[in-house]
Amino acid sequence: SAVISQKPSRDICQRGTSLTIQCQVDSQVTMMFWYRQQPGQSLTLIATANQGSEATYESGFVIDKFPISRPNLTFSTLTVSNMSPEDSSIYLCSVETETEAFFGQGTRLTVV
Amino acid sequence: GNSVTQMEGPVTLSEEAFLTINCTYTATGYPSLFWYVQYPGEGLQLLLKATKADDKGSNKGFEATYRKETTSFHLEKGSVQVSDSAVYFCALGSYGSARQLTFGSGTQLTVLP
Numbered sequence: 001s002a003v004i005s006q007k008p009s010r011d012i013c014q015r016g017t018s019l020t021i022q023c024q025v026d027s028q029v030t031m032m033f034w035y036r037q038q039p040g041q042s043l044t045l046i047a048t049a050n051q052g053s054e055a056t057y058e059s060g061f062v063i064d065k066f067p068i069s070r071p072n073l074t075f076s077t078l079t080v081s082n083m084s085p086e087d088s089s090i091y092l093c094s095v096e097t098e099t100e101a102f103f104g105q106g107t108r109l110t111v112v
Numbered sequence: 113g114n115s116v117t118q119m120e121g122p123v124t125l126s127e128e129a130f131l132t133i134n135c136t137y138t139a140t141g142y143p144s145l146f147w148y149v150q151y152p153g154e155g156l157q158l159l160l161k162a163t164k165a166d167d168k169g170s171n172k173g174f175e176a177t178y179r180k181e182t183t184s185f186h187l188e189k190g191s192v193q194v195s196d197s198a199v200y201f202c203a204l205g206s207y208g209s210a211r212q213l214t215f216g217s218g219t220q221l222t223v224l225p
């Protein structure tokens with residue numbers, strides 16, 4: 001199993017600013033995943049973060065808007081840059097074993 | 113590509129009622145199937161899973177059977193409780209694993225006392 005600590009749990013930010021979300025795992029993992037959950041919708045994968053290489057972004061997501069760091073095998077950050085109200089969502093980090101995916105508790109972001 | 117179609121909500125039931133949340137999928141190969149639950153203010157937790165056809169996943173009174181012939185993985189519970197109020201997500205993992213999950217749209221369940 002894996003325990004994931006994510007912070008902040010929530011934040012209210014001004015448009016045009018940036019927020020960095022941190023994700024700490026209690027064991028070493030090769031890949032970490034960042035998801036977005038827009039209000040009333042399902043989870044959408046933003047990117048996959050591998051240690052020692054650039055993150056791989058899904059269609060519709062770009063590095064300039066969502067830069068990701070992965071300095072070691074237990075930690076990753078996601079930055080939401082130049083925020084607008086449309087970025088108001090829950091952001092979750094995740095790690096996967098062969099049989100199960102584990103999620104952080106999420107960061108509820110509101111952009112005003 | 114893979115996709116998951118989930119019964120739309122919200123669903124409102126009285127305590128002790130029977131619950132069914134429908135989930136069908138489209139996938140190549142032999143995926144694993146999952147139900148995740150998201151309680152208010154929390155992240156997603158795995159509720160149950162099935163890794164091959166005819167497997168039945170079960171946990172906390174919830175059950176779902178992997179039906180390859182109907183490409184379905186419907187979630188059921190015989191008697192819901194107020195504490196079951198949450199959002200339920202059906203998900204599919206590629207190649208029989210939990211990797212590269214594809215999620216359904218989620219179903220909000222509210223159980224009234």
